[in-house]
Amino acid sequence: MIRSKLLYAVLLVVLVLFYYLYRGDPERGDLSLALLVFAVLFPLILLLGLLRLKHSMWARLFHSKEPIRKGQLYQWVLQITNPSFFSSSESQITLEYANSLTGEQQELTFVVPVLPRNNQRVRFSFHAVTCGRMRMRVKEIVLYDPLRIFKQKLPLNLEDQVLIMPDSKVQVPEEWPPVPHPDSDSPEFSKVKAGDDPSEIFDLHTYREGDAVSRIHWKLSSKLDHLMVKEYSLPLSSGSLLVLDPSLTGEMPEAALRLDTAYSVLFAAAASLAEQELSFAMTHYDPDRGMIDSELYESLPEASAWMRMAVASAPVTGSGRAVMLTSMAQHLSDSRIYERIIVITPRLDDAVTDLLSTLPHSEQLVVFAVVGPHEGDPSADSTLPFRCIPVAQQEPVHPASVQLRPGEEPDYDSEELVEGGAAS
Numbered sequence: 001m002i003r004s005k006l007l008y009a010v011l012l013v014v015l016v017l018f019y020y021l022y023r024g025d026p027e028r029g030d031l032s033l034a035l036l037v038f039a040v041l042f043p044l045i046l047l048l049g050l051l052r053l054k055h056s057m058w059a060r061l062f063h064s065k066e067p068i069r070k071g072q073l074y075q076w077v078l079q080i081t082n083p084s085f086f087s088s089s090e091s092q093i094t095l096e097y098a099n100s101l102t103g104e105q106q107e108l109t110f111v112v113p114v115l116p117r118n119n120q121r122v123r124f125s126f127h128a129v130t131c132g133r134m135r136m137r138v139k140e141i142v143l144y145d146p147l148r149i150f151k152q153k154l155p156l157n158l159e160d161q162v163l164i165m166p167d168s169k170v171q172v173p174e175e176w177p178p179v180p181h182p183d184s185d186s187p188e189f190s191k192v193k194a195g196d197d198p199s200e201i202f203d204l205h206t207y208r209e210g211d212a213v214s215r216i217h218w219k220l221s222s223k224l225d226h227l228m229v230k231e232y233s234l235p236l237s238s239g240s241l242l243v244l245d246p247s248l249t250g251e252m253p254e255a256a257l258r259l260d261t262a263y264s265v266l267f268a269a270a271a272s273l274a275e276q277e278l279s280f281a282m283t284h285y286d287p288d289r290g291m292i293d294s295e296l297y298e299s300l301p302e303a304s305a306w307m308r309m310a311v312a313s314a315p316v317t318g319s320g321r322a323v324m325l326t327s328m329a330q331h332l333s334d335s336r337i338y339e340r341i342i343v344i345t346p347r348l349d350d351a352v353t354d355l356l357s358t359l360p361h362s363e364q365l366v367v368f369a370v371v372g373p374h375e376g377d378p379s380a381d382s383t384l385p386f387r388c389i390p391v392a393q394q395e396p397v398h399p400a401s402v403q404l405r406p407g408e409e410p411d412y413d414s415e416e417l418v419e420g421g422a423a424s
Helices: 002-022 026-056 218-224 254-275 300-312 320-334 350-357
Strands: 058-063 074-082 088-099 105-114 118-126 132-144 151-165 189-195 197-206 228-235 240-244 280-286 290-293 340-345 365-371 387-392 411-418
Touching: 002 026, 026 132, 026 151, 058 132, 058 151, 074 132, 074 151, 105 118, 132 300, 151 300, 218 228, 240 254, 254 280, 254 300, 254 340, 254 365, 254 387, 280 300, 280 320, 290 320, 320 350
Parallel strands: 240 280, 240 340, 340 365, 365 387
Antiparallel strands: 058 074, 074 118, 088 105, 088 132, 118 411, 132 151, 189 228, 197 228, 280 290
8 A cells, every 4th residue: 555655656746747847838738737636636536435435335244054063164254235336446354253162263354346336245164173153253344445545444343153063973872771770769750741650640631543541541531521641751860961071171272172072972972862762961051050951852953952052152261160060069969860970071180080989879970081192091990980981082174273265265246236225
């Protein structure tokens, strides 16, 4: 931009000299004066057009699709609408993006033209190496006149976010054998789901074809003159509890990759239980409320909202981890009876081991521990009172957590504006 101003200043000096040289000539003098006046007024016209463009254009930010799996390509779209007749052949757009798991914030700057009377969309492709909440913010658009003498900043605060869900490629047990429990009789029953425990009735319904004859409520049926069938209750001890340790421990980016692997294990374990028609509940840690259990689920679609909430939550770091582990210990000690408790931790260090070992009925626990490339197998420790299953830390396919598609600039397309709005 400084170079453009210097060149234009040199042009003005040349035109001034040209005017003084030919000012006595009736033909060339008028021409030199006209050129000098045009050279002086033309930048003012460009500035007025740039100001008009700045105050007439607007933009919005959105993403292309959802839900998005880790490693899947997706697009953010910046739509720029310019209803005026003025344009900017080079506009500089600055944006920043960040991942909730890594905490890494990066900035991008790219140049696109702003066309007159157009509704254009700038598309930039991203892929995420880790799951979590991806946030995008467009900070500003800097507009330049055609000669790059003037610039105008259009401050923006456009924000959008997408949720990157984990994959389920990690290996979990293909079968979940029953876990012995010293007190298998649970006094609690589900209030939202029926089961097979005849000790308590969940609901009654009119007989339907296929209902078991043994479940017919004969006394009530005789009073109502039509068959009524009992639905038995689901004891809460019949489900499994999935507990995720949402801690970031160690150095980046390894800490983020460990927690990302733990999320993948959570997803895979829920999918495996649902496939085998085993009900499960999930625990979510809230810094203000502590550990919270979900209801019992029997399929992944039922648990999708809860899993999205868990993945979107910020990880636990620093001193917050000690508070979280204390809350987890108290919750698991006071928790209702489950057939199996599955704990998923990104690092089985001394703090987690001591916590799980001191829990009552620790033989119930199945612990998935993420193991780094150069770490030993924690399941080889015979002193652990719980069953430990090591899971290899997933390595990133790409060096950056998020990046533009390699070798490509952001794509954009445009639509000419018509009276009354944008052309479809």
